Amino acid sequence: MAVRSLAYVRVAAKDLTAWRAFGEQILGLAAVASDDPNVLLLRMDDRPWRFRIERSDHDRLLAAGLEFTTEADFQAALNSLRSAGVELTSGTPDGAQARAVRDYVTCADPSGNPLELCWGHVVTGTPFVSPVGTSHFVTDDGGMGHVVLPALKLKETRAFYLKHLGFGDSDEMRIPIEGGSLGLHFLHAAGPRHHTVAVGEFPHPAGLIHVMIEAPALDDVGLALDRALKAGHHLSATLGRHTNDKMVSFYVRSPSGFDVEYGCGGLLTPDWSTFTPTITQKEDLWGHKWDFGH
Template identity: 40%
Template sequence: MSIQRLSYLGFEVSDIAAWRAFAADKLGLMESSAVAHRARFRIDSRAWRLSVDKGQADDLSFSGYEVDSEEALTAVKKRLEARGVAVLVEGQDIATDRGVLGLVSCKDPAGNRVEICYGPTEVFETPFISPAGVSGFLTGDQGFGHYVLNVPDASAALDFYIKGLGLHLSDIIDWKLSDELTVRIYFLHCNGRHHTLALGSFPGDKALHHFMLEATQFDDVGFALEKFEADGAIVATLGRHTNDHMVSFYGATPSGFAVEYGWGARQVETNWSVVRYDKISVWGHRFIGLG
């Protein structure tokens, strides 16, 4: 048994107030709870999908993967332990905080905290309503978008996420950043979403390169694009990726990493073949920078 989907992400951020405004106004996320040291946000019928907690890292704090049952959770735990990974069965206090029935945690080879859970909380009786009028986000069996990690050792990370957690390689892009630097990016899937996680050794010291939200309507991308443009917060212009075919742009977050806001990605299909690309985009995605 393997993990089924990305359930949630957690960031450690230095400015909670800035993130509350950013998540609501620019991304269109619905705030579900907020206290002085933390805010959480919804994008669908789940109680929360994104948590921002007070701290100085301005980086990824944890990723939460989901399985469908307690038996599957136990199976993933044993699979990781068989590969020499130390896995902690979290107590009821952490499970209650995350709003799940069961939870284990471990560290990936780069030191990132990884949580695996089952039984997340649904609040279907309280519909998701975007404060920015976003029509909705693509989640369900595909989980909460994707994220891209900057790892010092891609081989070790691939071993953990593929052989340990059970993700599958979708494809590879050799991204030429300059005449002197080409980064090989590995895209991994665990369901129909083209990639839930991507791994590469990028310039910079942040663990999180970017995270992605996929809107259900293309116009939602356009409306968000205008808001980022108005604030001079575009990291990469509108474009279409070669591998997942998503039309998207990249914007700056209050924590110095990027968010990809997109629509229309293709899904992994039966008899999928791994291929390699020399370009990251068919068109667009002109890099402007985080400023």
Template identity: 40%
Template sequence: MGIKALGYVRIETAKAEAWDHFMTQVVGVMRAVSPCDGVAAYRIDERPFRFWVERGDNDRLVAAAYEVGDAGELAALRETIAGLGREIVEGDADGARARGVAEFFATSDPSGNGLEFFWGDARDDVAFVSPAGVSGFVTGDMGMGHAVLATPNFDEAHAFYKAVGFGDTDIPRFRFSDDPGDPGMGFAFMHAANGRHHSVAIAEMPVPPSACIHLMLEMKTQSDVGKCHDRMRAHKVPESATIGRHINDQTFGFYMQTPSGFDIEIGADPLVIDPANWTPTAHLVPSEWGHVWAWQKALEDSKGEQA
């Protein structure tokens, strides 16, 4: 049993118009046919949608949805998760049809982060055309990208994702200060049964109101990434981290803030792994260069004012 890939994400928002502008004019994804009332959908490839954005009172990631191979694997996974003490909410036929899947169920990890698991993913022959001129997104067997979630009970959550079927790729402990007593922050970057370095990651911190740290999309070229960075600036979207390159997955990219408060990472040219023969690593710092975070800039500015 294993997880194939991240299939789609469900987002609740009280800022539907802002999300539409952000997705189409800044990220450059394509509007899709709405799967049901109150939901706007967006596509990046031949799947009917990858982003499900539903109107609501909150701004949060409702669920990251992961694909498994068939009905038998989904049934076995349901039993595993129930055995771990997590509630299972069975999906009905209408819900499956709206999601473009054969069967699904909803659950959550030990920190309450929303998850869906499904099999029987849909595809169609509608060509992806970016309203902003993006040449394309890298998906296929590697899925839509990755989700990074927060957990205050790191060890329990890490064990949960391993039991579900993810494998360890990089298990670092990052320290973000010069304090020798800083215990650091645990991270687990975990792969599915494909070449993407991680399809899910967890960080040792309280779960934010947005229920997400960031989502990642991979564009086909560095030029696409740079042009998206220009659109971010032109549309005055808050930049969360400058352009840089990660050490562990080698992704070239940047981070910006979504209308719901969590970030989206836009990247290109990442490392592609062999999930069957990968030996987990433990890098000491997240980035090879760049990726100056907004909080770092604010801290530097504050120190400059005090000098």
């Protein structure tokens, strides 16, 4: 009944023009032609899209889409959620079509993060072509990347993903702050990515701390960093290598106020049965100088 991977992210955004430029010219994603001027779809592989940016009067995460491998896994998770009294809203045929999935439900984790649980997906059958020449993104069984979600109810939120959605612990950290520390749990899905969801004990005005996408090579990361610097985007973290998932990445502020981690070389674990969860003391092997800035 485990979630396999992050399928997609839906975002409410004030400025779709800024998002299109950011998505295409900085991240190297491909904007999809659409009849709807209020929706921007950004593609990164053979799926119709992975980012759905929807025009709004505010900037906020609308949903993290978590996908199951089979309908049986999907239904088992729904049963587990129902038996625990979690409120589920069934998807509609139109909604499934808009999300390019076979079926989905919406719910929220105990910290209020909006989730869409889904299974089955549309395949375009046409190649992804990046407008800046990025050859491809690392998706496949690992999904589109990972999200780090704010979780003020940290303990209950971690338990929710473990108990109902089949996640497992990958790593745990405590970030020192004045007078104490804040917890951060990294959770793996059934797919090989080190973490698909992480939950951190701190709030975020956009409801999303960051979303990570992965390019195939260090040169792709360097080129994206050059593009971000040239365009004057705020870098929330310099280039660095995380201790836990070994990702070499930088963090750039998106037009909606949350960060996008753009990385390569993330750890893949094909067999979780022999993996031992860790507690990491130092967040980065090197780099990642943070500037939360404006």
